[in-house]
Amino acid sequence: MQMAINSLEKKVLGVLEEVHDPEINTVSIIDLGMVEEVNVQDSVVNIKILPTFLGCPALELIKENIKKAVKSIDEVQQVNVQFINHPPWTSDRISEQGRKGLKEFGIAPPPRLMDSDGSWHVDCPFCGSTYVTMENIFGPTACRSILYCKNCKNPFEAMKPISTLM
Amino acid sequence: MTELNITTNPENKAAVVSLLFQLADDDFLYSFRGSEWLGLAPHIEEDVASSSISQDSMGHAAMFYQLLEELGLDNADALAHLRPAKERRNSILVERQNGEGYYMDVPKYDWAFAVVRNYFYTAAKKIKIESLKNSSYEPLANVAVKVNIELYYHLLHWKTWFAQLLNSTEDAKQRMQAAIEQVMKDFGDVFSLGTEGEKMVEIGLIEEEKVLVQRWKEQLKPVFESLNLSIPEIPASPAANGRNFEHTEDLESAISTLSEVYRIDTAASW
Numbered sequence: 069m070q071m072a073i074n075s076l077e078k079k080v081l082g083v084l085e086e087v088h089d090p091e092i093n094t095v096s097i098i099d100l101g102m103v104e105e106v107n108v109q110d111s112v113v114n115i116k117i118l119p120t121f122l123g124c125p126a127l128e129l130i131k132e133n134i135k136k137a138v139k140s141i142d143e144v145q146q147v148n149v150q151f152i153n154h155p156p157w158t159s160d161r162i163s164e165q166g167r168k169g170l171k172e173f174g175i176a177p178p179p180r181l182m183d184s185d186g187s188w189h190v191d192c193p194f195c196g197s198t199y200v201t202m203e204n205i206f207g208p209t210a211c212r213s214i215l216y217c218k219n220c221k222n223p224f225e226a227m228k229p230i231s232t233l234m
Numbered sequence: 235m236t237e238l239n240i241t242t243n244p245e246n247k248a249a250v251v252s253l254l255f256q257l258a259d260d261d262f263l264y265s266f267r268g269s270e271w272l273g274l275a276p277h278i279e280e281d282v283a284s285s286s287i288s289q290d291s292m293g294h295a296a297m298f299y300q301l302l303e304e305l306g307l308d309n310a311d312a313l314a315h316l317r318p319a320k321e322r323r324n325s326i327l328v329e330r331q332n333g334e335g336y337y338m339d340v341p342k343y344d345w346a347f348a349v350v351r352n353y354f355y356t357a358a359k360k361i362k363i364e365s366l367k368n369s370s371y372e373p374l375a376n377v378a379v380k381v382n383i384e385l386y387y388h389l390l391h392w393k394t395w396f397a398q399l400l401n402s403t404e405d406a407k408q409r410m411q412a413a414i415e416q417v418m419k420d421f422g423d424v425f426s427l428g429t430e431g432e433k434m435v436e437i438g439l440i441e442e443e444k445v446l447v448q449r450w451k452e453q454l455k456p457v458f459e460s461l462n463l464s465i466p467e468i469p470a471s472p473a474a475n476g477r478n479f480e481h482t483e484d485l486e487s488a489i490s491t492l493s494e495v496y497r498i499d500t501a502a503s504w
């Protein structure tokens with residue numbers, strides 16, 4: 069992402085911190101690493117967003133929420149939001165803050181490492197136990213899986229690791 | 235790499251358009267057939283998983299239609315819903331109905347057929363997408379990188395079902411064997427690139443059919459070996475080649491069903 073060099077850009081980045089994933093209100097789109105570029109030309113703001121999953125039904129909603137948030141800044145006349153596919157979004161773009169927010173919501177952040185056979189492991193976001201089993205790699209949304217903690221006996225979700233090495 | 239000239243070279247553009255339609259129509263029909271399973275999958279977890287795969291695949295179809303829209307064709311929704319069967323480029327494999335009956339009535343769908351079709355199709359799609367990552371048409375190469383990441387999970391899912399059912403009861407094995415035979419009958423056009431195929435290869439859009447077929451077989455090999463099965467042969471000449479607009483009646487009924495809502499009000503925002 070480009071560095072914020074002028075004050076309007078800073079303001080825009082500030083309001084984007086308040087635009088959350090529609091389904092996970094503890095994580096902003098900045099923390100998810102979805103904001104690739106913010107470009108300010110006088111009072112026109114151009115924003116490039118990386119979709120997490122191509123079929124994600126929340127994308128249009130996110131776009132509208134971004135527009136609404138940025139338009140709330142007095143100096144802004146126009147906001148253009150564009151989804152781009154290059155570079156591809158990967159789960160290592162999620163910031164430390166984002167990983168914390170996911171956990172708060174009860175979702176295990178995506179593992180940073182995968183085994184050579186493509187399997188991966190996360191700890192329970194509630195009790196921290198490593199004693200968990202994979203129930204369904206496809207969870208309620210494309211980007212999440214369902215697991216079960218055998219220690220605290222809670223089902224929980226995990227964000228899938230997404231990498232271009234796959 | 236020099237940039238592919240499609241603006242002043244109509245033959246190049248026709249090849250790009252044909253390939254994009256093949257990819258878009260394939261995923262569109264594949265996810266439509268997948269979505270007909272909603273509520274009917276063997277158990278609730280599978281219902282969630284296969285719906286999620288259908289949704290991803292519909293997202294892939296939407297991206298390919300979007301690339302066509304950007305080339306100056308009709309808008310993506312219209313391309314998906316309003317084109318008649320005789321203008322479609324999907325493989326006949328993905329248009330085949332899920333089994334007897336209709337999902338609103340008394341569906342007698344065949345899960346073995348679903349597993350085999352989905353596994354073989356997804357394995358083939360993975361091979362093509364890998365090749366497309368190096369496509370000379372850059373917008374397509376970029377989309378391929380994204381699709382490839384998501385496919386990883388789809389392939390894992392169907393491979394698991396495939397191996398589990400073939401390691402299961404005698405009854406399950408027999409049904410799976412029958413499904414493999416049925417799927418292979420329709421597999422002749424999956425890797426076909428149609429009449430523009432040579433041009434596609436020449437300008438570096440995708441690698442040639444026989445290279446892709448060989449990779450598909452190599453990919454399946456370890457799974458088949460572990461199950462003591464030999465990899466089925468792809469029919470040399472397809473019964474019908476969907477890449478050249480040859481289809482079965484199943485496509486007609488699929489299109490009329492899937493576009494019913496869209497045709498009621500083409501300007502509606504959903």
Ligand SMILES: [Zn+2]
Nearest residue numbers: 192195217220
């Ligand atoms: Zn726990």
